[in-house]
Amino acid sequence: MEKMVIKGGRRLTGRVHIEGSKNAALPIQAASLLATVGSFRLANVPSLLDIITMNRLLKFLNATVVFDQEKHELLLDAQKPVANEAPFEYVDEMRASLLVMGPLLARTGYAKVALPGGCAIGSRPIDLHIKGLSALGAQVDQRDGYIVAQADRLTGARIYLDFPSVGATEDLMMAATRATGITTIENAAREPEIIELANFLNKMGARVHGAGTTVIRIQGVNFLHGCEYRLMPDRIEAGTFMIAAAITNGDVVVADTIAEHNASLIAKLEEMGVTVVRQDDGVRVLGTAVLLPTNIKTMPYPGFPTDLQPQISVLQLLANGVSTLDERIFEKRFMHLEELRRMNAKFQISGPVAVLDGPTKFSGAEVTASDLRAGAALVLAGLAADGVTQVRNVSEIDRGYYHFQQKLRALGAQIDRIDIADKFKLSPGHPTNETNHD
Ligand SMILES: CC(=O)N[C@H]1[C@@H](OP(=O)(O)OP(=O)(O)OC[C@H]2O[C@@H](n3ccc(=O)[nH]c3=O)[C@H](O)[C@@H]2O)O[C@H](CO)[C@@H](O)[C@@H]1O
């Protein structure tokens, strides 16, 4: 068990490189199960716990997986017959494991996947996956903690999603690539990760049109093959560092990212008085001494992303006045606020809305990361706090951030990662001889 220890008060300056996108990689890893011919070479794959968790599941399902974490290159091959049952121990750690459902069903006519269960950000039902797969002609049952789907042949259909779910859009898009005839997904999610998956599927020989709009049309094909693909940058990692720069009144170039993917965040940062300069390969973020309050509502893309809500809440708490935060995607995504209370934050929560009372003078405290983005937000609060902040449960942060504390250190933060069992011993992979910024 490790924790991050942050001594606040440092201004972040410099340049930070952004990794490939975790949330684009996961469905693409799952989609590799659809290819009966050829293998895959994926570039710019982030070395993250979630990617490794998905690799473990693919291996269990009989795919060949070689991940060069130094080179960020992932080789996948699913040409051998695949298994089509994913037991609980392979899916319980990560929600996105459910994404193997569509590909396995499309390829083998049967899929049995353990239900990933609820998590720290809300109940996360899967009714839209079930509704969509049923519309494609599958018989879908939920029993003994598993979702079981079978179909002799999937048939193209018109599917309307009651909510533009990212996961359901991805799952159904993958299943429909091998269905007979045409599938249309209406009210589809429009996230950049959806476009990325469609591009990848098309490189595999699929015929997917309209990704990035609310209607996706998929013409089924007889087989899919391997390909080479380079993943897009991670917009949530980029957004987190943009907010970190603003929180510390810093001057940071967030490099190797696509500014348009974070247009909603940039609009909000600018409203708060932060300067964001778009550059060829990313953005430069210049903080301000006087942050203005702002109201934010999370929404499906291109609205403000829920995955940046905990992080932006820290900036809102620093602003001069009252801000509101309206969380419309996940009902339990305010867990970080209760932790921030220990650090002096003042707020009231009423249903999905938090009223944040700034400006906060954060003071260091011992806090716990309830989930991935909550963990990132607590670290960011630590950067702005007086004194020392200790963030526990950092394995949550490892799910989605590669070398988080090393990157923050390189920008000037005073941050360490230590083993809780021995608070004086730094953990392996986190060397003791890094420059001390004191
Ligand atoms: C691996 C990955 O890409 N994860 C992202 C993905 O999660 P994920 O794909 O799980 O999120 P969804 O877009 O599906 O969920 C959005 C909303 O739809 C609801 N819903 C979803 C499916 C369903 O069958 N029924 C239903 O009601 C959920 O409860 C939630 O309220 O999109 C979320 C919303 O941008 C992000 O926070 C996650 O980081």
Ligand SMILES: C=C(OP(=O)(O)O)C(=O)O
């Ligand atoms: C919520 C996230 O991931 P997941 O959907 O895998 O829980 C996230 O990346 O912030």
